[in-house]
Amino acid sequence: MLDFTLDQEQEMLATIIGRFAEERVRPVFREAEERGAVPAEVIQAGWELGLLPTSLPAAYGGLGDYSVVTAAIAVEAFAWGDLATTFQILAPNLVAVPLLLEGSQAQQTRYLPDFTTARRPPAVTAALIEPGIRFNPRALKATATIEGDGYRLNGAKTMVPLAEDAELLLVYAAEAGETQAFLVPGDAEGLTVGPEAEVMGLGALPLYRLHLENVYVPAVDRLGGEEGSDFARLLNHSRVALAAAAVGVARAGYEYAREYAKQRVQFGEPIAHRQSIAFMLAEMAIDIEAARLLVWEAAWKLDRGEEITREATVMKHYVDDVVLQTADRAVQILGGYGYIREYPVELWLRNARGFVHFDGLAIV
Amino acid sequence: MLDFTLDQEQEMLATIIGRFAEERVRPVFREAEERGAVPAEVIQAGWELGLLPTSLPAAYGGLGDYSVVTAAIAVEAFAWGDLATTFQILAPNLVAVPLLLEGSQAQQTRYLPDFTTARRPPAVTAALIEPGIRFNPRALKATATIEGDGYRLNGAKTMVPLAEDAELLLVYAAEAGETQAFLVPGDAEGLTVGPEAEVMGLGALPLYRLHLENVYVPAVDRLGGEEGSDFARLLNHSRVALAAAAVGVARAGYEYAREYAKQRVQFGEPIAHRQSIAFMLAEMAIDIEAARLLVWEAAWKLDRGEEITREATVMKHYVDDVVLQTADRAVQILGGYGYIREYPVELWLRNARGFVHFDGLAIV
Amino acid sequence: MIDFELPERIENELQMAQMVAEQVMRATSRKYDENEHERPVEYINMMWQVVREQNRRRFEKAMANGSNGDRPEREGPNYSIVRLITLVEMLSWGDAGMYLCTPDPLLGGAAIDAVGTREQKVRFLKKFGEGEPKWGAMAITEPGAGSDNSALRTTARLDSENNEWILNGEKIFITNGKLALEESDGVCVVWATVDPHAGRAGIKSFVVEAGTPGVTIAKQEDKLGIRCSDTVSLVFDDARIPYDNILGSPEVQTKKSTRGFKGAMKTFDASRPAVAASAMGVARAALELTQEKLAEEGLEVDYTRPRHEMQAWERDLITMEARQKAGWLLTLKAAVEMAHGQSNRLSASMAKARAGETATQVTQKAVELLGPTGYSKELLAEKWMRDAKINDIYEGTKQINTLIVAREILGYTRRELK
C-alpha cells in the first residue's frame, strides 16, 4: 500500500554505500578524473560490496533478491560519490543484468556463475552507443547479418567503457533493423578496440571506440539464443539505472551548493540568506525529490514486471533536464569557485550534460 | 548608423498615443471587456489620431510617410492601453495595408482614397484564422477555385473582428494550395457571418465565425489582381504588428506589477524589497527590452524592403513566450489581486496567451 | 517499503468520483463558468447525499472514540488524507471550481477537528451530517496582510459580562464564505487577535455561525477562474459570538512560544497537499484533453523515439506529462508522510509550490497546442487555464511556499531568511 519509505535492508544499503562514496570515493575522485583512472582498490572495494552477486539467482550462487527499486537506491548513493567510479563499479552489470533478464537458460548457466564467484570485478563491458550526432539505440547503424549458423557484426561503436581489457563484450547491433545483443569475446577476430573516446565528462572512466569488421558470432551467443532478446526491456532497465545515477549527481551538486551557500559570506551575510540563492536551492531540492520519485515509480513497475517504455521515456526526459539544471545552478551558486577544478561542481556539470547521451552505460 | 533612439516624430507619436491609452482607454477598457464592446467614441478618437492616413501615399490623399518601425512604436503604445481596443482601432489596416503592400494599381486607386478621407473608421476587416486545432496560415482549408473569370470561395473562418458590420472583407483562402487574399463585400452572396467566436481574451472585441459557401469573387478582386499577392510578406507585416502589440501588453503587466510591488507591504516591507519579487521584475524588464529590439529590427528590415520570414518566425517565437510569461508573472506578483477582475492583470494574461493564435488580427 | 499502489478501497471510491466528474461536473462546467456566482446545484445536491452520510458516520465515530473520526481503531498509517487528496484530484479533474463547492466543513472543519473540543464538534460539525447542504469556510487574509498572517488586524475583544467575544475587522478572499454564512446554516472559522500587541501569540481562531448579527458579506469577487466558487469579503462590526466559540486556549502565550498560531498554521499542512492535488487534477484534465484532441488528428506520441527525432508537439506533450506526474508524486508524498504521522511541512510546501506552477504551465501549454479552438470557449482548456492559476496563488503563493521550502532545507528562521 502507498508508501515511499525505504525498508530496513534498503536503509542499510544506502548507508553503507553512502559511507563508501564519502570515505572511499570522494577523497580520490578528483585526482582520478585528472589522472584518467579510478584507483583499482576503490573499484575492488566497490565490487566487494557484493551488490551484483546478491541480486543474481541462488541457482548461480547469488542470493536471488533482485530488486530494481533497491538497485536504484544503491546507484543514487554511488553516483553521489562519483559518476565515473559508479559506471566502472557497475560495469559487470552491463553483461550480467542482460543475461539475467533476457539470457537463455544455457547462457545464464554458462556465464552467470562467474559473476557470483569472481574475487575481482569480471572484465566485461557492453557496446551500444555509436558515433555520430543522431544516435538512436532502437535503430543502430551497426549490423548483424546471418551467416551460416551465426552472425557477422559490422559497424562502429563509441563510449565503450573499459573495452581495452574486456574479456567479454555485449555488443548491440541491428539484426534486420531490430536491436539485438551479442556476446563477443574480447579477442574476437575483426574486433578492434581504440582509440580512446574522449568526452567532456567521465574523465576517470576509460572509454573507447570500437570497430567491428565481419566479427563472427555463433548463433548461440546472441542474447536470448533462439528467441533473441527484448531490447526495449533492456533499455528501460538501463534508463532507470542512469536516471537513478542522475539523481545522485544532482544531489551531490545540490548538497555541496547548499553547504557552500551557508558558509560563504558576502555583503555581511551568508549568501544563502538571499532569496535569489535560497530559492534556487529550494527549486533544486524540489526537482531532485520529484526526479527520485519518478525513478522509484519506474523501478517499482519493473519489479512488478510491467512494460514501462512510456514511463521510462517520460522519466528520462524529466531527469535529464533536472540533473543538468541542478549541476548548472550549483556552479552558479559557487560563482568563481564553481568554475575552477579545485572544486568538484564543474565536473558534475560536465557529467550532468552527458546523461542525454549515456544510454547503455549502466543497467540494473 | 547603429542607433536605438526614437526620432522626434516617433517620440511625439509615442507620447500622444501613450496619453491616449492612459486617458481614454485605461479608464474604460475593463468595463468594455465585461460589456463586450469598446465605446464608439474611443474608437473614433483613435481613428482621428490619423495614423493610417499619414502612412498612405499622397496620391491617395495620405501623407505618404509609411514606416513599419514607427508603426511598431505606435502599436506598442496602443496595446499598453488595451489589446482589444488596439485591434479595433487598427482594423482598417487589415484591408488598407495589404492593399498598400500588395494591391494592384487599380485596387489601390479604387479603395485607398476612402481610408484617407473617411471621417469615421471604415467598416472593413480581414478573415484569415480558421477553426480547428492545427491552423496554418500558409496552408488554409478555405479554398478559392477558379470559375469563369472569377473565383468561388468555400470554407470556414473564425476570430474575424467586427465582421457583422463589415462592408468590405479581405478573405484569405488557398488557391491551388497557396494562400491568396480576396476583397469581398460584406453582403456577398454565400457569405454568412456568425455566430460570435468566443475566446478567452479580447472580450471587448466582437469576433465572429464566418462561413463561405460558393462566394463568387471577380478575378479583379483578388489582391494584386493578375499577379496575385505575396502572402509571406503580408504575414511578416502582421507578425511585426502583433509582436509590437505583445510588447505593449507585456509592458503594461510589468509596469503594473512593478508599481504594485513597491506599494504592497508584507512582513513589514514592500514586497519589491524581496529578491524573489525584484528578480522577477528584473527578468520581465530584460525580456521586454529584448523583445522590443527584436521587433524593431524586424520592422527596420521591412522598411528596407528585406524578406524577413526567418526573422519574423524567430521574433514571434521569442515574443509570444515573453508576453505570456510576463503577464503570468504579473498575476503572480499581485497574488490574490492578480486573480480578481477588479484588477487588470488577469485580462492581460488571457490576452497574452492568445498571441500564438492571433495571426492576421493586426497588420502594419 | 516503497509502493506506489493505492489502497483498493480508494481506487473504488475514485471510480465513483470519476463518474460524478464526467457526468455531473463536466456536463455543467461551462454553464457555471458563464453564470458566475450561481451555485452548481446539480453537483451540490448529488454530493450532499454522499457527504452528509459520510459526515454523519464520521461524526458518530468521533463521538464514540473521542478521536476526530479519521483515526481508525487499528494501529498503522491513516490513509484518510491519501483518500482526500486523490478524491480532490479526481473532482478537480472534473471541475476545480465546482469541487470547491462541495458541501462540507472543509478547511473550517479541519480546524475544528484539529483543535476543537468535543462540545465544539457537537455544536459545529454535527449539523454537517443532517438536513440541507452546508458549508464551512475559513477567514484569514486581510486587506493589509496578504500572506503575512502575523499582521492580522481583526480583533476579538472579550465581553466578560455577557461572556462573549466581540469581533471587529475585515477579511477578504474567503472561499465559500457566502455558501457558509448566507446560503446555508454553515460555519466560518475566523482568525483574529485577542491582543494586537502580542503579534503571532495573540492570534486565535473563532467559529462564527451563519446568521450571526454584525457579520456582513461586503463583496463577492469576480474572478479569472473557478467562477462557480464564491470568494467574498466579510466585515465584522461588533459581531458577538459565545465565549465557547474560540478554538484552543484563549490565553496569549509569551512571545517565545507561539503555539496557538502554529497550531492554526498546522491546518495548512493538510490543506496544502489538497490544493496541490486540485492543481494536479486540472493539469491532468488539460493533458488528457490535449492528447485526445491531437490523437483525433492522428497525432499520438511515439514514446520509442529518441528526443531528437520527436516532433515539437510530441516533446511538448511529454514535457506536460512528465511535469504532471512529477507534481502528482510530490503531492502523494506529502500526503503519505502525513498518513504515516510524519511532519510533512517540507513535502507539503514542495508539493504546493510545484503543483501550482505545473498546473499553470500545463494548462497554458494546452491552450497553445489546441490551436484557435483551444483559445476558444468551444473546449474547456481555456477555462482550465483560468481555473488552474488559483493554485499558484492561494494557500500561499508559489513564492511563499518556496520560501518555506528554502527555510526548511537551510534550517533557517524567518529572520535569517526573509
Added chain:
Amino acid sequence: MIDFELPERIENELQMAQMVAEQVMRATSRKYDENEHERPVEYINMMWQVVREQNRRRFEKAMANGSNGDRPEREGPNYSIVRLITLVEMLSWGDAGMYLCTPDPLLGGAAIDAVGTREQKVRFLKKFGEGEPKWGAMAITEPGAGSDNSALRTTARLDSENNEWILNGEKIFITNGKLALEESDGVCVVWATVDPHAGRAGIKSFVVEAGTPGVTIAKQEDKLGIRCSDTVSLVFDDARIPYDNILGSPEVQTKKSTRGFKGAMKTFDASRPAVAASAMGVARAALELTQEKLAEEGLEVDYTRPRHEMQAWERDLITMEARQKAGWLLTLKAAVEMAHGQSNRLSASMAKARAGETATQVTQKAVELLGPTGYSKELLAEKWMRDAKINDIYEGTKQINTLIVAREILGYTRRELK
C-alpha cells in the same frame, strides 16, 4: 533614429577579425584547451602586430588632443565601444579563451584611460605601442569578498619618507595576471584600501608594473574552460610602488560621497558589455556549428512552418537562434548607449545578465543536439559549453547583475534591495 546597421568601417574590421578567428584561433583551439596554461603564441604574435600599431596611434592621438584617444575630433556618438564589442564577439566566436590572451592593456588599460593622468598614460600605456607583446590586468576580487567589492582587505599604506605606497594582501581570479606581471612587461591595476575603516570611500586603484618586488603569483587556477587564459592569485607582501601609481585622488571622501569607488566601478559599465559580447560570440559559434552539422544530416530549419508543425530539433534551433539574437541586441544597446554618452548602467547589466545565461543555455543545448559526437572532443561544442559558463560568473554573476537591474528599475538603494 532607429538603425541596426553597423558602421562600414567596423564591418570591414570584422571581416579581418573573422579571418583571424577561423584561421588562427579555431585552428589552435583544441591544442590550447588540452595544454592548459600554455600561451597561444600563434594568436598572440599575429594580434600583437595589429594591436601594437593601434595602441601606438591611439596613444599618440591621446597625447596630441589630451583626450583618451577614443574621442574623435568631430562631435557626435563615439563608436569605439561598438567597435570593441563587435570585435570581442567575433574573436570569442573564434575562441573565447584565446581572445582573453589578446596582448592589450584591456581592463587595466581602461581604468588608466578613464582616470589616469597624462603622465600615468605615458608611463603605463606608451609601452603597449612598442616592443614585445604586453598585457594589462585588473586585480579586485579577494578570497573573502567575492562580488562584494566594498569588503576589500588589501591595504595600501603610504610611506611618506620614500613617497611610496606599500601594498599588502591577496587577490584572486585575476585574468591575465601571469601574462601581465610575469610573462611580459605589463601592468596590473590593483584595488586596495587606503583606510580599512572607510569602506567604499577608502578604496583606490593602483598601477603595479611587472617585476615589482613583493608581488608574487601564488597560484594559477585549473579551470572548467577558457583554459588558455591564465587566472591567478597574487600576493602582495610589502610591495612598494611609486606614490604616483595611484589612479585618481588619494584622499578618502566622506562616507557620503563614494566617488572614488564609483569611479572605479564605472570601468565595468564598459567591461560588462564586452563580457556580454564575448558570451554572445561563443553562443553564435555553438548555434552555427549545430545548424551546420544538422544540415549535413539534411536537417535544415523550415522557418515557414507553424510552431506546432516543427520538429523538436527545429524548435530547439529556433529557440537558440532567438536567444542568441536577443542577447546580442541587448549587448549592442548597452554599447550604443555608451557611444551616445548616455549612462548604460541598466542596459549593461541587462546585457551581461542575459548574455551570460544565454551563452550557457545555447552551448549546453548544442552539446545535446549534436549527439554523442557533440559530447565528445571531436567537435568544439563541448569546449564552448565549458568556455561559455565563465560569462555567467565573472564581471558579476548573473545574480549580481540581475540585482543591479532590479535596483535600477525599482529605484532602490542597496539597502532597500539587498
